[in-house]
Amino acid sequence: MLPILEARKPQIYQKGAEPFAMVCQRPSLAGSVSQRACVFCGSRVVLYPIADAVHLVHGPIGCAAYTWDIRGSLSSGPELHRLSFSTDLEERDVIYGGEQKLYRALIELIDQYHPNAAFVYSTCIVGIIGDDVAAVCRRVETERGIPVLAIQSEGFRGTKKDGYRAACDGLAKLVGTGSTEGIGAASINILGDFNLAGETWMIRDYYRRMGVEVVATITGDGRIEAIRRAHGARLNVVQCAGSMTHLAQTMQERYGIPFIRVSYFGIEDTAKALYDVADFFGDAEIRRRSQELVRQEVDAVMPELRRYRQALEGRRAAVYTGGAFKAFSLVRSLRTLGMKTVMVGSQTGNREDYELLRELCDEGTILVDDTNPLELSRFVQEKEVDLFIGGVKERPIAYKLGVGFCDHNHERKVALAGFQGMVNFAREVYGSVMSPVWKLVPRRRRAAS
Numbered sequence: 001m002l003p004i005l006e007a008r009k010p011q012i013y014q015k016g017a018e019p020f021a022m023v024c025q026r027p028s029l030a031g032s033v034s035q036r037a038c039v040f041c042g043s044r045v046v047l048y049p050i051a052d053a054v055h056l057v058h059g060p061i062g063c064a065a066y067t068w069d070i071r072g073s074l075s076s077g078p079e080l081h082r083l084s085f086s087t088d089l090e091e092r093d094v095i096y097g098g099e100q101k102l103y104r105a106l107i108e109l110i111d112q113y114h115p116n117a118a119f120v121y122s123t124c125i126v127g128i129i130g131d132d133v134a135a136v137c138r139r140v141e142t143e144r145g146i147p148v149l150a151i152q153s154e155g156f157r158g159t160k161k162d163g164y165r166a167a168c169d170g171l172a173k174l175v176g177t178g179s180t181e182g183i184g185a186a187s188i189n190i191l192g193d194f195n196l197a198g199e200t201w202m203i204r205d206y207y208r209r210m211g212v213e214v215v216a217t218i219t220g221d222g223r224i225e226a227i228r229r230a231h232g233a234r235l236n237v238v239q240c241a242g243s244m245t246h247l248a249q250t251m252q253e254r255y256g257i258p259f260i261r262v263s264y265f266g267i268e269d270t271a272k273a274l275y276d277v278a279d280f281f282g283d284a285e286i287r288r289r290s291q292e293l294v295r296q297e298v299d300a301v302m303p304e305l306r307r308y309r310q311a312l313e314g315r316r317a318a319v320y321t322g323g324a325f326k327a328f329s330l331v332r333s334l335r336t337l338g339m340k341t342v343m344v345g346s347q348t349g350n351r352e353d354y355e356l357l358r359e360l361c362d363e364g365t366i367l368v369d370d371t372n373p374l375e376l377s378r379f380v381q382e383k384e385v386d387l388f389i390g391g392v393k394e395r396p397i398a399y400k401l402g403v404g405f406c407d408h409n410h411e412r413k414v415a416l417a418g419f420q421g422m423v424n425f426a427r428e429v430y431g432s433v434m435s436p437v438w439k440l441v442p443r444r445r446r447a448a449s
């Protein structure tokens with residue numbers, strides 16, 4: 001078993017060790033082959049679900065291919081977001097500059113697709129050659145009369161979290177430019193759900209049943225016009241806190257809109273999210289409706305959840321997510337299924353997040369920040385994990401080790417949010433952990449050191 005790099009050790013903690021001095025929020029260690037995505041990818045995943053905009057990647061074709069249809073987010077209307085456009089910069093452009101190519105590409109795309117806005121993502125090479133992307137965007141915006149937003153997301157500028165921030169800065173330029181006429185008193189924006197498999201629709205429907213108006217969904221099933229009028233809502237309800245808190249804070253400063261952090265993963269967290277929103281409005285009727293909704297939904301899902309729990313009781317899970325907020329919900333959801341989380345980590349968690357995770361987890365659980373495949377493989381084997389929950393980059397690690405896997409990120413096609421989402425999650429976990437395939441592909445055990 002390969003040893004852990006000395007410089008990585010401060011970012012790993014095992015519950016029980018004192019003091020708790022976990023290091024996080026720092027650039028990835030060179031050579032450690034981090035699981036983290038680049039700044040550009042961070043921006044791209046946040047803005048991608050806005051369905052009536054052109055998304056143009058200014059850079060070599062590889063950057064566009066890397067994020068092609070990255071979330072597969074569903075739209076109830078236009079699907080322009082699912083096309084991945086690129087300026088396809090080549091050697092000649094690197095030498096002479098890519099601004100003319102960018103200008104021509106924008107004009108062609110806007111004239112052909114008539115989008116309501118355009119986002120232009122800068123990639124590493126654009127930062128190196130120094131194209132003035134903002135100037136090209138301003139010119140096209142004036143000539144074509146739609147917002148054209150330059151997203152400063154050169155891959156090397158920092159971590160994926162800096163990409164989230166660049167995306168939020170772009171969104172903040174749109175918010176406040178539309179009319180707020182007709183928006184009611186009990187109104188919210190849903191921030192940080194990306195509608196991978198219809199979750200935004202499920203959450204929207206919960207609020208409809210509670211009598212709460214949703215002004216904008218940012219960015220799942222997102223529309224430019226709704227985002228422009230989002231400053232008319234009374235509350236921002238933030239799910240993916242890692243990616244959307246910056247926008248919520250900006251809206252609080254500019255428009256005085258408060259925000260709350262919620263999660264819609266798992267029964268406990270979904271119920272709490274709905275109650276928190278009801279409490280914010282302090283309206284007895286909204287509170288009554290939310291209680292009624294939670295009661296109906298919990299009654300409907302509990303019998304099936306109990307059956308899965310019987311089969312999964314005592315199984316062990318490893319969790320690795322982008323933002324840490326989702327990890328809290330997953331630890332709780334696994335507990336609902338009788339499972340124990342023995343390793344948990346994230347790409348972008350902060351000190352506060354890890355402290356909360358430490359409180360939430362059992363003695364001996366490994367906490368890890370910005371990890372890499374070798375560490376993950378080692379911990380999965382050491383802790384004799386039955387299930388790995390992660391994203392596209394963690395899937396092959398699990399399968400190669402003969403361990404069940406549940407995708408809780410971009411590639412999934414099953415809604416895992418809300419009450420029904422908890423049943424879907426339990427079904428996936430059960431299907432993977434109990435699959436007969438593991439009799440044919442035996443678990444790879446840790447080699448004696």
Ligand code: SF4
Pocket residue numbers: 038039040041059062063066122123124125153154155156
């Ligand atoms: S922006 Fe840079 S790091 Fe990101 S995909 Fe493109 S080349 Fe790679």
